[in-house]
Amino acid sequence: MEVLLVEDSPGDVRLTQEAFRDTSPPIHLHVARDGVEAMVFLKHEGAQKNAPRPDLILLDLNLPKMDGRELLATIKGDSAIKAIPVIVLTTSGSEADILKTYRLRAKCYLTKPVDLNEFLNVVKSIDDFWLARAKLPSEQC
Amino acid sequence: MPIEVLLVDDSLGDVRLTQGAFREANPLVHLDVAADGLEAMAFLRHEGAHANAPRPDLILLDLNLPKMDGREVLAHIKDDSALKTIPTVILTTSDAEADILKSYQLQANCYLTKPMELETFENLAKSINDFWLTKVKLPPQRKTHETGRRSG
Numbered sequence: 001m002e003v004l005l006v007e008d009s010p011g012d013v014r015l016t017q018e019a020f021r022d023t024s025p026p027i028h029l030h031v032a033r034d035g036v037e038a039m040v041f042l043k044h045e046g047a048q049k050n051a052p053r054p055d056l057i058l059l060d061l062n063l064p065k066m067d068g069r070e071l072l073a074t075i076k077g078d079s080a081i082k083a084i085p086v087i088v089l090t091t092s093g094s095e096a097d098i099l100k101t102y103r104l105r106a107k108c109y110l111t112k113p114v115d116l117n118e119f120l121n122v123v124k125s126i127d128d129f130w131l132a133r134a135k136l137p138s139e140q141c
Numbered sequence: 142m143p144i145e146v147l148l149v150d151d152s153l154g155d156v157r158l159t160q161g162a163f164r165e166a167n168p169l170v171h172l173d174v175a176a177d178g179l180e181a182m183a184f185l186r187h188e189g190a191h192a193n194a195p196r197p198d199l200i201l202l203d204l205n206l207p208k209m210d211g212r213e214v215l216a217h218i219k220d221d222s223a224l225k226t227i228p229t230v231i232l233t234t235s236d237a238e239a240d241i242l243k244s245y246q247l248q249a250n251c252y253l254t255k256p257m258e259l260e261t262f263e264n265l266a267k268s269i270n271d272f273w274l275t276k277v278k279l280p281p282q283r284k285t286h287e288t289g290r291r292s293g
Contacts, residue, residue: 083245095281102226102280107250109278122276129272133265135252137245138238 001027001131004054006038006071007089008063012112012119016058019123027131030054035066039074042081054084055136058126059106061090061097069100076105083137087126143171144274147197149181149214150174150232151206155255159201159232162266167274173197178209182217185224197227198279201269202249204233204240212247219248226280228273 003020007013013031020027030051032038038057041048057075061068068090076082085107090097093111101109110126113119130136144167150156156174163170173194175181181202184191200218204211211231218224228250233240236254244252253269256262273279 083242085245085251093278098278099226099280102228105248108228108273109280110276111278125272125276129268130251133253133268135236135241135254137242 001025001056002030002052002054003027003056003058003131004030004032004038004041005058006032006035006063006068007058007060008033009060012060015116015119016123019120020127023127023131027127028052034064035068035071035074037065038071039066042075042078042084053081056126056130057084057086058089059086061088061092061101069097069104072101072104072106085130085136087130089122089126142169144169144199145195145197146170146172146199146201146274147181147184148172148174148201148232149178149206149211150201150203151176152203155203158259158262159266162262163270165263166266166270170270170274171195177207178211178214180208181206181214182209185218185227196282199269199273200227200229201232202229204231204235204244212243215244215247215249228277228279230269230273 005013005016017029020029030041032041040046041051044051059068059072072086075086088101088106088109089112091112098109110122113122148156148159160172163172173184175184183189184194187194202211202214215229218227218229231244231249231252232255234255241252256265
């Protein structure tokens with residue numbers, strides 16, 4: 001399973017890596033620190049020429065360079081990558097953000113808990129539900 | 142406050158199993174059932190006998206349905222600005238790649254296959270409850286300025 005995490009907080013990146021460690025089947029977690037880097041990865045540009053197509057994207061909303069909302073709109077407007085499920089994972093609990101990202105076709109919206117164990121719990125639930133139970137679209141779309 | 146879930150499924154047996162499994166998983170879930178695609182759309186648009194239907198927090202949609210197919214229902218939901226933010230989870234016996242792909246292209250929020258055994262319906266309902274109805278922030282119910290029905 002290839003998962004792209006778009007996240008600028010090194011602490012949250014570390015926690016997500018920990019939560020995904022030892023999963024079965026193993027998850028290859030790729031990290032992009034901002035929206036521009038995420039698009040370079042998704043479009044296989046430059047140094048990311050050999051980047052895999054992610055099965056799932058975990059997206060923070062508040063990002064440098066290209067904001068998560070803008071990145072989501074860009075992904076969903078690109079026929080080559082729009083079928084990749086995007087899950088929003090953010091500290092924002094604002095109703096405006098929730099509504100806006102569902103309108104922009106995020107698959108679902110999760111908030112990052114401040115408690116460490118709860119944070120790990122949320123990330124594990126993504127593994128349990130999306131990567132173990134849900135059927136994801138296959139490569140060739 | 143009840144959590145409103147609309148199950149669109151024509152199989153009486155599966156409806157019965159899903160109802161039982163959700164009762165077990167979360168008593169706050171209020172499960173409404175539409176037995177075909179036309180009834181689902183009437184429910185969602187508050188038409189006819191469904192004038193007082195609640196707006197679902199989540200839709201569980203089978204693909205193979207009489208009158209109006211699940212794929213068509215999905216396309217209508219995601220094309221309707223008043224309905225498109227309601228998370229719509231496909232729940233079907235088909236695990237054909239073409240169905241999975243098509244459903245995601247039509248903006249299904251997620252694709253699940255129906256369990257083949259009684260006991261696993263309970264696991265499925267628990268799993269949907271734990272993830273979608275507990276962890277996920279669902280879109281807020283429509284504000285008054287958004288309640289206008291689409292014309293045409």
